[in-house]
Amino acid sequence: MNIAIIAHDTKKELMVQFCIAYCGILSRHNICATGTTGKLVAEATGLQVFRFLSGSQGGDQQISARIACNEIDLLLFFRDPLTPKAHEPKEADMLRLCDVHNIPVATNIATAEALIHSLERGDLDWRNIVNPSSVK
Numbered sequence: 001m002n003i004a005i006i007a008h009d010t011k012k013e014l015m016v017q018f019c020i021a022y023c024g025i026l027s028r029h030n031i032c033a034t035g036t037t038g039k040l041v042a043e044a045t046g047l048q049v050f051r052f053l054s055g056s057q058g059g060d061q062q063i064s065a066r067i068a069c070n071e072i073d074l075l076l077f078f079r080d081p082l083t084p085k086a087h088e089p090k091e092a093d094m095l096r097l098c099d100v101h102n103i104p105v106a107t108n109i110a111t112a113e114a115l116i117h118s119l120e121r122g123d124l125d126w127r128n129i130v131n132p133s134s135v136k
């Protein structure tokens, strides 16, 4: 599966801890991320992470483009709802595209926990049919 991870600044440490906890599962998939999130996760876990640009430089949009092509099978986007972001409309568009393509998405750690276990159980294997490039 192709998994995209993004975290707002105040949620980056949480994302790092999540990825450390589920490193074993994540290592069996293709991971991509926005620049800073990807750097922190790769350093902390040793996971291979394909890094797009930093979110503020267009990394969100690069991931959105892959979502629009139905090439992302799971999006983990730890959002901070309390701090307004300049590129917030772009983020709303990313979530819209997930709905267009029925891409499972977690915007907080509680949902991410549920989805990572779903992934491990094989509940998301149907994505291999709609996105043949998802097989690692």
Ligand SMILES: O=C(CO)COP(=O)(O)O
Binding pocket: 006, 007, 008, 009, 034, 035, 036, 037, 038, 053, 054, 055, 056, 059, 060, 085, 087, 091
């Ligand atoms: O800006 C982001 C989410 O909108 C995240 O980007 P970085 O991972 O590069 O900080």
